[in-house]
Amino acid sequence: MGPGSGPACDIQLNTRLTEDQRRRFQNVDTIRRVLQQTRTIAIVGLSTDPAKASQFVGTYLQHEGYRVVPVNPKATEILGEPAWPDLRSIPFPVDLVDVFRPGNVCNAIAEQAIAARVPAIWFQLRIDALEAAELAERAGLAVVMDRCVKMEHGRWAGSLHWAGMNTEIVTARKRHRGLL
């Protein structure tokens, strides 16, 4: 059993983070809490190209009931929602910033998220943004790094299991697969 308090093993597969970094930035409790408490997700770097990974994630999250707020300076509308040039421009509060940008521009994104008082920031799979993650952590944000928000949601909500993937959820308790 991993560090989480739930009935699940901690996924140790497929990450480049150290044990300590994993405890801080891939914490099972943090991930579940963020997915449960979030309603509105700003996706920084959401592409206009339907074949891109960010569109797969955005479409998935919309279908799962989240409001997706595209952040892309080159677009006016993505997935039926108005796009904003940066986090500063969004005139309403968001619960989570999900980042699809290279590690070297993540510090500025973290700073904007901190200034906008966003409670959580998530750097997607394969994004190495350790400095930005630590910046956000010091400012009190919940931080996830090198994980995919779609995979994690699918893991807890059960649909990832349909694809034959290892969710590492082991429980004898009768329950709905689900976030709650």
Next chain:
Amino acid sequence: MLHAGHVPDAEVGARAVPIYQTTSFVFDDPESAAQLFELKQYGNIYTRIANPTTAVFEERLASLENATGAVATASGMAAQFVTFMTLFEPGDELVASAHLYGGSVTQLTHTLRKLSIDVRFVDPTRLDEWERAIGPRTRALYGETIGNPRGSILDLEPLAALADIHRIPLIVDNTFATPWLCRPLDWGATITLHSATKFLGGHGTSIGGVLAESGKFDYSHYPTIAKPSPAYHGLNFYENFGHYGFLMKARAETLRDTGACISPTNAFLLIQGLETLSVRMERHVANAMAVARFLTEHPAVAWVEYAGLPEHPQHALARKYVCGRPGAVFSFGLAAGDDGREAGARFIRALQIFSHLANVGDARSLVIHPASTTHQQLSDEELVRCGVPPEMIRLSVGLETLEDLLWDLDQALHATSS
């Protein structure tokens, strides 16, 4: 073995895994149907691609193998073929162990060659042969944890390191070891394959196969995974699914297109087998070791090839990779002089408890004499050349009471030599 992959559902609360014997699944609405087909949602469409009963088998096996996920198939041969069809393009090459199961050799030599995929066979015990055989178009290395039928042990660690240097995956057929004895992914392999028909099921009722993948291999230079796929409207599996890329492609494209799916009922039966894997394997290897020792000391036996015996040249490897207990399938030779072929047939005729058939990994003990069955068209010289001499008997030691097995072998050996 008992819990992974199955959460009892809240409505019915069935403790056993339900059998979803259905071809297809009703969509929520047109939008979500479209998203399922675009792979933007995970979900069930059609049992040829995925099924909830099969998913339990897949996740459980992935958990046992320490894999990121798994795809079940109609058979072990199908698991092998789906793996190769997911990775390879025409003109690619595979370097494979020459000690593979004969059916695998045939698939590699004939079916893959029809698809312009070339195979080079090497002596799996010689790392230098593996190294020399790797060329610029080599896309994978392939061997068996425990070879069939000669029981050679694959030296996984240096082989995985060699594959790593060349940025190609090491694929390992783990059928004879099962994840209870060995987890090849922990030694650096990328993909493991199983004929689930054998020890995973254990009951000899169901044909099935499965492939599992580590999620740690970088496929960015594999065009089949990392280039837009013409068979899936330009989808880039590597970019969109990260470490699930290979498995998503194997399922959504290869399994869909080859049709080599497992039936939900067979998946259910294989789940029943997995639940007792640890206790069965414990007994399988204990019986196998005792039978091997008994045969070593028997005057009517010329040789025993079981790496669990300390005098076997690969005993050290067996200790390293399978705790000195290299499964329950091995071969021995009758002390028959020049007439191994006839002695083998006499031995088979005399057995009372060992079942004479072409399978391994059943709960019951099994036996076959290759020279009078699977390899009967070969001459004695040819048999020796391919490592299957005329006096060779292959056993798959089952779960029966040990005394009964030893009695049966002893009386059949006496009948053979008298």
